[in-house]
Structures are given as structure tokens and as C-alpha cells.
Amino acid sequence: xxxxxxxxxxxxxxxxxxxxxxxxxxxxxxxxxxxxxxxxxxxxxxxxxxxxxxxxxxxxxxxxxxxxxxxxxxxxxxxxxxxxxxxxxxxxxxxxxxxxxxxxxxxxxxxxxxxxxxxxxxxxxxxxxxxxxxxxxx
Numbered sequence: 773x774x775x776x777x778x779x780x781x782x783x784x785x786x787x788x789x790x791x792x793x794x795x796x797x798x799x800x801x802x803x804x805x806x807x808x809x810x811x812x813x814x815x816x817x818x819x820x821x822x823x824x825x826x827x828x829x830x831x832x833x834x835x836x837x838x839x840x841x842x843x844x845x846x847x848x849x850x851x852x853x854x855x856x857x858x859x860x861x862x863x864x865x866x867x868x869x870x871x872x873x874x875x876x877x878x879x880x881x882x883x884x885x886x887x888x889x890x891x892x893x894x895x896x897x898x899x900x901x902x903x904x905x906x907x908x909x910x
Contacts, residue, residue, distance in 0.1 A: 779831035779848075794833075795826025797851055801859055804852035805830060809839040816840075817852050 776782065781789040797803065806817035821833055834849035 779829075779834075791829040791831050792851060793826060793830060794821050794824045794828045797830065798822060798826065802851055802855055804855045805833055805849050806852045806854070807834050807837055807847050807849045809842060809844055810846040810848055811844040812839060812842040814839050814841040817854050819852070 777788070780791060783789055803820055803822040804817065805819050805821050806815065807819060808815050819833075821828070821830075824833070830851055831849055834847035835845075837847055837849075838845055839847060
């Protein structure tokens with residue numbers, strides 16, 4: 773499918789999904805991005821973008837950078853996952869809402885296995901939803 777922007781997500785019907793912007797991240801209290809080099813795998817997080825115009829799409833921030841390891845411009849930018857995790861664990865318990873509507877997952881017991889694994893990995897995590905509650909006896 774030609775004409776698609778590689779820095780955008782698309783819905784099943786082919787329409788472009790509006791990306792997060794600097795302004796939308798700032799409204800959530802997030803001010804940093806992380807950038808990955810698609811050629812050599814170099815990665816950097818904690819890049820403060822709060823001084824950029826609020827309408828700047830997060831996926832387009834990488835267009836202003838060059839990889840410091842290999843010199844490539846084949847980069848990808850997204851919100852800083854470290855900053856997101858820190859803000860979630862510092863200000864409120866992390867809560868994952870799992871709506872398990874897929875009957876094949878319920879029948880093979882994956883709902884229970886996934887919920888227990890997630891809760892072991894992140895102590896502040898609670899998995900909720902009809903299937904999870906039933907499988908976990910809640």
C-alpha cells in the first residue's frame with residue numbers, strides 16, 4: 773500500500789490514526805521521548821521535548837535527529853516508556869484493565885496464566901474483567 777506514512781498507525785479500514793502529540797503527552801505530565809535507530813539498534817531515552825510546539829506529532833520528532841552511533845536517519849520516536857512507568861508507579865498504582873472477550877483464550881486457560889504472570893511481575897498490578905475474575909476466583 774503505497775502512500776502510507778511509515779510513522780503512522782492505520783485502522784483496519786485503512787484510515788490513518790491520529791498520533792500522540794507533544795501537547796497530548798504534556799497534558800498527561802509526560803515531557804520526554806525515546807528514539808531508536810532502526811539500522812544499528814542504538815537507543816536513547818529521556819529526551820526532553822517540552823519546548824517543542826504542542827502540535828508536533830511524537831512519531832515525527834525523530835526526523836530532527838541522526839543516530840550518534842552509525843549516522844543513520846532511519847529512526848523511530850515514541851513516548852518515553854521509562855518516564856511513563858515512573859509516573860504510574862509514583863503517583864498511582866498501575867492498573868491493567870483486561871477485557872477478555874475472546875472465548876478461545878478463556879477455553880484454553882490463557883486468561884488465568886496471563887493474569888497471574890502479570891501480577892507476579894508488577895506487584896501494583898490488578899487484572900480485572902469478567903474472565904479474569906472468574907478464572908482467578910475474584
